[in-house]
Amino acid sequence: MPLNLLQKLEILADAAKYDASCASSGGAKRNARSGGLGSTTGCGICHAYTPDGRCVSLLKILLTNFCIYDCVYCVSRRSSNVARARFTVAEVGRLTLDLYRRNCIEGLFLSSGIARSEDDTMADLVAVARSLREEHGFRGYIHLKTIPGANEALIAEAGRYADRLSMNVEMPDEAVLKRLAPEKDAGAILKGMAVTRTGIDAAKEARKPAPGKIRRARPPRFAPAGQSTQMIVGADGASDITILDKSVSLYASYGLKRVYYSAFSPTGHPSAVLPDHATPLMREHRLYQADWLLRYYGFTLPDLQSALPTGMLDLATDPKLAWALVHRGVFPLDVNRAERALLLRVPGFGTKAVDRIIAARRSTCLRLDDVGRLTGALRRARPFIVTADYQPGSSLDDARLRERLTPPPKQLSLF
Amino acid sequence: MYAIPVEKDVEEAPFRALLKHCSGAGFRPDQLMFVEADKHSFLPPPPPPFGEGEPPSFTMPRAYAELLHYAICHSSAARFDLLYLLLWRIRQGESMVASNHSDPVVAELANYAKNVRRDIHKMHAFLRFRAEEIDGRMVYTAWFEPQHHILRAVAPFFLDRFTNMDWVIGTPEGTIAWQDKTLTFAPPGPKPHASKDTVLDDLWLTYYRTTFNPRGSA
Ligand code: SF4
Numbered sequence: 005m006p007l008n009l010l011q012k013l014e015i016l017a018d019a020a021k022y023d024a025s026c027a028s029s030g031g032a033k034r035n036a037r038s039g040g041l042g043s044t045t046g047c048g049i050c051h052a053y054t055p056d057g058r059c060v061s062l063l064k065i066l067l068t069n070f071c072i073y074d075c076v077y078c079v080s081r082r083s084s085n086v087a088r089a090r091f092t093v094a095e096v097g098r099l100t101l102d103l104y105r106r107n108c109i110e111g112l113f114l115s116s117g118i119a120r121s122e123d124d125t126m127a128d129l130v131a132v133a134r135s136l137r138e139e140h141g142f143r144g145y146i147h148l149k150t151i152p153g154a155n156e157a158l159i160a161e162a163g164r165y166a167d168r169l170s171m172n173v174e175m176p177d178e179a180v181l182k183r184l185a186p187e188k189d190a191g192a193i194l195k196g197m198a199v200t201r202t203g204i205d206a207a208k209e210a211r212k213p214a215p216g217k218i219r220r221a222r223p224p225r226f227a228p229a230g231q232s233t234q235m236i237v238g239a240d241g242a243s244d245i246t247i248l249d250k251s252v253s254l255y256a257s258y259g260l261k262r263v264y265y266s267a268f269s270p271t272g273h274p275s276a277v278l279p280d281h282a283t284p285l286m287r288e289h290r291l292y293q294a295d296w297l298l299r300y301y302g303f304t305l306p307d308l309q310s311a312l313p314t315g316m317l318d319l320a321t322d323p324k325l326a327w328a329l330v331h332r333g334v335f336p337l338d339v340n341r342a343e344r345a346l347l348l349r350v351p352g353f354g355t356k357a358v359d360r361i362i363a364a365r366r367s368t369c370l371r372l373d374d375v376g377r378l379t380g381a382l383r384r385a386r387p388f389i390v391t392a393d394y395q396p397g398s399s400l401d402d403a404r405l406r407e408r409l410t411p412p413p414k415q416l417s418l419f
Numbered sequence: 420m421y422a423i424p425v426e427k428d429v430e431e432a433p434f435r436a437l438l439k440h441c442s443g444a445g446f447r448p449d450q451l452m453f454v455e456a457d458k459h460s461f462l463p464p465p466p467p468p469f470g471e472g473e474p475p476s477f478t479m480p481r482a483y484a485e486l487l488h489y490a491i492c493h494s495s496a497a498r499f500d501l502l503y504l505l506l507w508r509i510r511q512g513e514s515m516v517a518s519n520h521s522d523p524v525v526a527e528l529a530n531y532a533k534n535v536r537r538d539i540h541k542m543h544a545f546l547r548f549r550a551e552e553i554d555g556r557m558v559y560t561a562w563f564e565p566q567h568h569i570l571r572a573v574a575p576f577f578l579d580r581f582t583n584m585d586w587v588i589g590t591p592e593g594t595i596a597w598q599d600k601t602l603t604f605a606p607p608g609p610k611p612h613a614s615k616d617t618v619l620d621d622l623w624l625t626y627y628r629t630t631f632n633p634r635g636s637a
Contacts, residue, residue, distance in 0.1 A: 010625050017629040035579035043580040049544045054631050064630060102618045103626070105559065105584060106548045144580075360520045367515040374521030 007089050013099065015089040019069040019080050020115055023172075024234055024264040024288075026050075028061045028110035028145040031167045031229030040141030042104060042111070044167065048145075049110055062113040062147060063100055067091055067128055071117030075174075075185035076278060077239050079271045080117045090119070096132045097140060104144055111145030111167075112136070118151065126154035126162065133165035145229075152192040156199050163203045163226035168261070171196045172234040176250040180240040184277065197258040200231045204259065230261035237291060238268035238283025243315035245308070248294055252305055265291040290317040297323055300355055301348045321410050325351040328388060329406055335388040336396050339370050350388050351409070352381030384409055420450055422462035425499055427455040428568040428592065434491055434499075438506055439474035448507050453499030482517035483509060486525070489532035492539075492568045501528055538567045543576050548586060549616040558598075559586040562610055570595060570604065578602060 007015070029048035036042055050059035068090035069080040079086055091099075100112045114132055118125050129148050136142040148166040150159050162169055171193055175181040178190040207226035233254060235247060251263045267283035274280065294317060297303040301324070311327040312318075318326050328335065328351050337346055339361055347358045357379035364370060364378060372394040376382045387396045387405060402408070423441070425434065441451060444465065454460045479487070483505065490498055505524050508516055516522055520529055548559035559581070565573075570593050577586065578597060587596045594605045 010621060013622065013625055014629050017626050021630050036582040037579060039583070041581070041583055043576075045576070049540070051544050052627060054627075056631070060627065060630060063626065099622070103623060105550070105581070106616070106619055106623070107546055107561075107581075108619070108623050141583075364519040364521040367513075367519045368521060370521055377521050377523070377526040 009095060009099070012089040012091055012095070013065070015087050016066045016069060016091060017064065019086070019117075020064045020066045020113075022079070022266065023064065023113070023115060023149075024266040025147070025170065025232060025262070026059050026061045026064060026113065027168075027232075027262065028147075029229070030261055031145075032225070034143045036141075036143050040143045041101070042142055042144030044110075044143070044145050051108055051110065061110045062145065063103055063109045063111070064113040065091070065096070065099075065115075067096065067114060067116040067125075067132065068119050069117045070119040072120070073118055073185065073187040075188065076275055077174075077184055077236055077268065077271065084271065084273065093128070093131050093135055097135050100136060100144075101140060101142065104142075109144075111142075111147070113147040115149035116151075122151045122153040123155050123158060126151045126158040130158055130161050130165065133162065137165045147229075150196055150200060152189060152196050154196070159196065159199050160203055160226075163200065163207075164224050166227055167229040168232065169200050169227045170232045170234070171200070173197075173250075173254065174234070174236055175240060176235055176242045176247045177240065180242070184239065197231065197233065197254075197260075200227065201258045203227065204230060231258065232260055232262040232264060233258075234264040234266055236268050237265045237288055239278055244287075244291060244294070244317045245305070245312060245315040247291060248298065248308065249305060251295060252298060255299070263295060265295075284319065286319045287317070290319060290323060293317075294323045302345050303327070303349075321406065322351075324349070325384070325406075325409060336390045337388065338390040339375055340365050340392060350385050352384030352388075353379055357381075420452065420462055421446070421465040422452050422454050422460035423464065423499075424456040424460075425453050427457065428570065429491065430571065431488060431491065435479070435487070436474045437470070438503055439477070440470050441503060442477075442506060442510055443475035444469055448500065448504040451500075451503065453503065455496060458496075477510075479506065480509060480514065480517050486517060486528045486532055489535040489572075490528045492535045492572055493531035494567045495531060498528075498531055501531075535567050535569060535572075538565050539569050539572050541565075542569060542573045546588065547619060548581075549614050549619060551614050551616075556585060559584050560589070560611065560614075561586070562589045562613075564591055568592065574602065 027048050029046070031044060031046065033046050034044050048061050050061050052060040054060060069086065070088050070090060071080045071082055074081045074083050096112070096114065103109045104111070114129055116125050116129055133146050133148055136146065146166045147168040147170065148162050150162055150169050150171045152171060173193055174185060174188070181188055181190050203226040207223065210223040235250065237247065254260055254263055265288045267285055267288040268279065269282040270278065270280055294308055297308065298305065307327060308323060311323070311330040317323055328349065334349065337350060339347065344358060344362060347353055347361060348355065360378045361370065361375070364374065368374065369392045372391045375389070375391055379385060389396070423437070425437065452460070452462060487502055490502060501524055505517060505528065517525060520526055542563055542565050546561045546563045548561045551558050551560055570590055574595050577588065585598045587594065589608055589611065591607055593607050596603050596605065
């Protein structure tokens with residue numbers, strides 16, 4: 005009996021949910037005032053949240069979960085006995101447009117198993133994006149997975165239609181990838197990301213107006229929201245520092261917008277090479293926090309390392325607090341005088357609070373109450389700061405500081 | 420002491436002009452009370468020629484204008500008084516005060532602005548259209564109950580995105596409709612009963628149910 009659309013959706017949304025990304029942010033703003041349907045605002049919108057706090061922004065589905073590869077960590081691998089289905093190009097277009105018109109989604113995140121060959125799969129993904137853009141005038145967000153080993157011309161075409169492209173590196177260590185995903189080629193993955201980066205950079209360069217020249221028609225876009233990748237965490241023995249080290253080099257080499265961390269979960273079939281338990285979500289959360297510190301808070305890998313004797317992030321303490329506790333000599337910092345880079349190291353101060361402190365101290369000398377109005381986390385910051393009317397006294401030396409500042413475990417909300 | 424009536428969903432430009440009139444007339448904040456136009460006040464309005472002619476021209480600092488932009492949409496009855504108080508202090512020489520978020524008045528207004536932005540964002544995100552055929556054409560209708568006076572503030576988002584559809588958004592405070600490429604604001608209508616829409620009722624729910632985090636189930 006052929007599957008109906010709802011049954012296919014159930015199978016192919018289920019198979020797609022292992023990709024952590026649901027972001028619809030980044031890239032240029034577009035709207036439909038001059039025709040077509042849809043817009044992008046530059047910052048993503050979550051149109052719903054799952055009960056465990058995850059953002060639902062895009063229609064995230066596979067085109068098909070038939071796959072000739074046998075990656076052990078994946079439910080869609082060829083030796084897995086899950087139900088299989090395949091959407092047509094027209095079906096994906098209709099689903100996307102129907103949900104978009106009702107304001108349920110920002111757009112489409114389309115990935116696929118490799119049903120026949122890498123090139124065929126990539127060509128099918130491109131066909132969906134082309135049809136949405138050219139036949140239906142769709143101006144919402146499109147995130148396409150690119151397939152390692154697919155022809156460069158196909159990736160170039162994907163870049164013309166998609167806002168974001170991504171290719172998953174999967175494992176921080178190539179030898180492990182070889183073992184767990186024997187058909188995947190780590191070299192082809194890196195080459196694919198390099199091709200995408202070249203496309204993005206070239207399009208950016210071409211769109212800069214040449215000095216002294218009359219502006220000609222703007223060249224086509226290429227993935228204006230950039231590229232991202234994903235690593236599975238906890239399927240192998242890699243430490244958090246190894247993972248973060250890999251992230252740092254990926255960000256630098258491929259100009260990535262995001263590295264996603266996806267906590268490993270068993271696929272329901274016992275495996276000799278994989279753990280039989282899920283990686284705690286808290287580990288994923290701590291990796292995102294550390295990743296944030298590296299990208300927006302001026303932390304370096306050795307900084308983080310200095311607070312991680314085992315190479316693993318502390319599940320009970322966020323990485324910034326962990327660093328501050330090891331480097332108590334840096335504190336307390338005078339919020340009326342300390343430079344921005346140091347204020348960013350104070351537990352409880354986010355980038356926004358730091359900017360507000362710097363703006364506020366131009367017109368006033370900050371007291372503790374004032375700081376309380378500038379950050380929502382004064383309790384955490386208190387032992388590390390000095391204000392016009394307050395000194396932390398001996399609390400910084402308190403051996404129990406860590407316990408006092410580590411909140412009891414609670415339900416996680418991920419960003 | 421005078422009462423100054425203001426429409427609760429007042430637009431930005433006329434409200435700025437009103438503030439300038441008050442400032443030009445030299446009123447101290449404690450001489451005025453802004454009241455929402457549908458609420459009764461025993462205080463008289465300022466005597467003529469208050470509000471006549473062009474208001475005095477001066478520029479409001481950018482940080483102040485940014486606070487005002489969102490804070491006037493807040494549902495708190497105190498928003499207009501606080502905005503005037505802050506403007507008055509700026510005019511008295513505290514020219515940087517609007518960028519000082521440690522100031523209690525600025526902190527309160529910034530908090531209003533944050534809540535309003537959040538409300539706008541929620542309406543952009545969680546409003547759902549139901550497709551209905553009315554007189555042979557597809558009309559997308561939605562009902563939403565925002566917490567603040569944001570009907571005008573949300574319109575551009577829906578206009579940018581759904582330009583080629585006909586849609587009507589109802590709220591307890593008013594209605595926006597985009598039909599035949601014309602945007603109209605109208606008084607509130609009754610809350611419609613939700614019509615059947617198979618995309619929302621079947622497709623979307625199936626997707627939402629399926630896309631849950633795998634870790635719970637596996
Ligand atoms: S290529 Fe590997 S990870 Fe991708 S769908 Fe096939 S089995 Fe899964």
